[in-house]
Amino acid sequence: MSERDKDVMQPAPVQPGDRALSVFSRYPSALLLLVVFGVEVGVGMFVIRDLRAASVEAQQMYARSVLGLRQIGELQYQAQETRRSTLYALTTNDSNLQVAYADQSREADRRVTEGITAYLQQARMPNEIEVGRGLQRDWFSYLKVRDEVLASILEGSTKEAVDMDLSGGVPSFERVRQDLEEIKRLYDVQASEQLARVSASSRRSIVRLVGVLCFTLIFATFSVWAIQKSRMIGAVQLAKLQMDFVASISHELRTPLAVIRSAAENIADGVVEGKDQLAKYGSMIRNQSRQMTDLVNQILLFVSTRERKSHYIFQPLQVSEIVNSAVENTAELAREAGFVVEQHVEPDLPHVMGDRSALSRCVQNLVGNAIKYSAQARWVCIRAFREKAGHHSHGEIVISVQDRGIGIDKSDLLHIFEPFYRSPAVRDAQIHGTGLGLPLARSIAEAMGGKLTVESRLGAGSVFALHLPSAKEKDRPVAASSLGRDAVARK
Amino acid sequence: MQRCLGRLVIIGMAVSGLLGVCNHSARAGGAPPNEQDSPEGNLAIVVNTSNPVDTLSLPELRKVFLGERSHWPNGRRITLVMMEPGQPERRALIREVCQMNESDFSRHFLHGVFTGEVFVSPKTLASPVGVRKFVFNVPGAIGYVRASEVDSSVKVIRVDGRLPADKEYGLRIGPPAAH
Numbered sequence: 253m254s255e256r257d258k259d260v261m262q263p264a265p266v267q268p269g270d271r272a273l274s275v276f277s278r279y280p281s282a283l284l285l286l287v288v289f290g291v292e293v294g295v296g297m298f299v300i301r302d303l304r305a306a307s308v309e310a311q312q313m314y315a316r317s318v319l320g321l322r323q324i325g326e327l328q329y330q331a332q333e334t335r336r337s338t339l340y341a342l343t344t345n346d347s348n349l350q351v352a353y354a355d356q357s358r359e360a361d362r363r364v365t366e367g368i369t370a371y372l373q374q375a376r377m378p379n380e381i382e383v384g385r386g387l388q389r390d391w392f393s394y395l396k397v398r399d400e401v402l403a404s405i406l407e408g409s410t411k412e413a414v415d416m417d418l419s420g421g422v423p424s425f426e427r428v429r430q431d432l433e434e435i436k437r438l439y440d441v442q443a444s445e446q447l448a449r450v451s452a453s454s455r456r457s458i459v460r461l462v463g464v465l466c467f468t469l470i471f472a473t474f475s476v477w478a479i480q481k482s483r484m485i486g487a488v489q490l491a492k493l494q495m496d497f498v499a500s501i502s503h504e505l506r507t508p509l510a511v512i513r514s515a516a517e518n519i520a521d522g523v524v525e526g527k528d529q530l531a532k533y534g535s536m537i538r539n540q541s542r543q544m545t546d547l548v549n550q551i552l553l554f555v556s557t558r559e560r561k562s563h564y565i566f567q568p569l570q571v572s573e574i575v576n577s578a579v580e581n582t583a584e585l586a587r588e589a590g591f592v593v594e595q596h597v598e599p600d601l602p603h604v605m606g607d608r609s610a611l612s613r614c615v616q617n618l619v620g621n622a623i624k625y626s627a628q629a630r631w632v633c634i635r636a637f638r639e640k641a642g643h644h645s646h647g648e649i650v651i652s653v654q655d656r657g658i659g660i661d662k663s664d665l666l667h668i669f670e671p672f673y674r675s676p677a678v679r680d681a682q683i684h685g686t687g688l689g690l691p692l693a694r695s696i697a698e699a700m701g702g703k704l705t706v707e708s709r710l711g712a713g714s715v716f717a718l719h720l721p722s723a724k725e726k727d728r729p730v731a732a733s734s735l736g737r738d739a740v741a742r743k
Numbered sequence: 744m745q746r747c748l749g750r751l752v753i754i755g756m757a758v759s760g761l762l763g764v765c766n767h768s769a770r771a772g773g774a775p776p777n778e779q780d781s782p783e784g785n786l787a788i789v790v791n792t793s794n795p796v797d798t799l800s801l802p803e804l805r806k807v808f809l810g811e812r813s814h815w816p817n818g819r820r821i822t823l824v825m826m827e828p829g830q831p832e833r834r835a836l837i838r839e840v841c842q843m844n845e846s847d848f849s850r851h852f853l854h855g856v857f858t859g860e861v862f863v864s865p866k867t868l869a870s871p872v873g874v875r876k877f878v879f880n881v882p883g884a885i886g887y888v889r890a891s892e893v894d895s896s897v898k899v900i901r902v903d904g905r906l907p908a909d910k911e912y913g914l915r916i917g918p919p920a921a922h
């Protein structure tokens with residue numbers, strides 16, 4: 253086969269997508285539950301995350317706004333206390349009382365100064381820092397005036413103290429009051445912003461929750477619908493395939509039965525005369541009944557592989573044994589159809605592990621198909637060789653069956669291994685079959701630890717390749733005489 | 744009236760001098776050392792920490808405490824801070840600095856305010872803590888406390904170049920009036 257042909261011909265191994273579809277069609281409810289569970293877990297994680305974020309936001313809002321407002325309230329009180337105590341000193345001439353009031357004023361101003369410092373340490377935003385610094389500046393400015401007023405009161409210069417307070421103390425204290433109001437306003441703004449963020453976060457959570465629940469509902473509904481539809485389509489297809497199968501089997505059985513019946517009637521009616529004629533009719537009846545037996549055996553074998561009831565006897569086999577057995581069993585068919593069957597078995601091939609009759613049946617099916625679909629090109633070639641780039645560590649043997657027949661369309665390549673599948677082209681061509689040969693060959697190949705691949709081009713022919721792992725060194729027979737006795741495994 | 748006042752002043756000075764002699768003789772007579780003899784028992788003259796004055800001679804101090812000086816060199820008005828009558832610190836100041844007794848001192852201010860010769864009248868505080876706080880609050884204030892009562896809120900000034908901890912420091916609180 254040329255390189256160009258290889259490029260054009262499409263290999264059709266088992267597709268991962270096909271496997272996924274197969275799994276999905278087998279366990280649709282479990283997968284649906286899994287998906288819904290996954291979605292619900294995802295939604296739960298989202299909701300928990302949002303709730304946590306909202307909780308943190310609320311805590312921060314409390315810490316920054318509520319506690320901040322309380323601190324500012326305390327600052328306002330202490331600032332008023334500073335001024336109030338200073339003015340109380342004006343109400344007495346007793347120096348001892350005046351000193352006591354001065355003490356109270358200084359204690360209050362110390363608390364205010366500490367509060368402003370704490371505010372500046374907590375401030376993060378530029379406007380907070382700016383307002384805090386302004387407050388600190390105005391507060392120190394007021395304290396300067398307050399100190400002078402206190403000194404004047406203690407000196408006994410009451411009028412001077414009052415004048416000083418009115419001209420300097422009142423305006424500077426008013427600035428302090430305005431600064432504190434500005435800080436309160438900032439806290440209010442921040443609290444409003446944080447409240448808006450918490451509300452937005454809550455809204456976002458609700459929208460996400462509702463959105464994902466809607467999605468889950470729609471997805472679940474769609475999935476149930478799809479599963480039901482898939483099952484319905486599958487059931488319809490299966491019924492159609494079974495009908496086709498019954499029709500095919502009936503046809504396959506009717507032809508030999510008709511021959512047998514006709515031969516039997518001729519014998520019974522005494523039409524057949526002479527020993528030679530009788531032997532000819534006997535041979536005809538035997539061949540037709542063998543064909544029917546083969547057909548029935550194939551159906552039974554397929555059913556048993558589908559139900560996983562097949563019992564294979566694994567033993568080391570020579571590749572030539574398998575090929576020869578298949579050729580012998582199909583020799584009559586090939587001869588009758590006028591086919592040339594070529595064999596090219598590489599010498600000194602290692603043994604393969606497998607069931608003799610199953611592998612022979614597999615190769616027979618491939619050879620039978622090659623003969624059936626070869627049309628005018630009456631040539632089949634069987635090759636057996638060692639595959640160096642195989643998937644198995646201890647080597648791989650390939651038995652390929654090539655024909656120059658009608659080939660397989662690309663669209664059919666995906667389905668030829670499905671049970672009962674028959675392409676529209678072969679139906680139209682009135683080529684009879686059950687649609688079980690290739691599925692059976694493939695399940696045998698897989699049961700032997702190998703695989704079955706195909707390369708084909710429409711109108712040019714096909715190559716089916718059976719890949720088998722070669723037997724391990726310890727499993728290979730020491731002498732040829734021991735072949736067949738060393739069954740090493742039973743499946 | 745003036746003659747009467749003059750006689751009273753003379754009598755007061757005589758009594759004061761007599762008391763001073765008695766005090767001096769009591770100290771010189773080998774009395775056992777007590778708290779008053781230790782540096783902590785000396786009388787510290789304290790001013791506001793912003794006051795630029797660090798030292799005063801005894802005559803200058805006398806003029807200040809007798810109200811004969813009204814302002815500090817920085818222009819601040821001088822405010823005298825005294826403790827209540829009967830306190831040993833007050834007696835010591837009147838005796839050692841003003842070289843008077845209580846009645847002379849009172850009379851001096853009464854007379855000075857009346858005649859306009861005295862510019863300031865002293866503020867009276869009940870405790871050394873009150874004196875300290877007053878001086879702390881008033882930049883032009885000057886007062887006195889026991890040396891052991893001094894803290895960083897006020898500044899101690901030197902008298903004749905000496906601090907209360909110095910041996911030759913002249914302002915001692917001395918024995919109570921009953922002695």
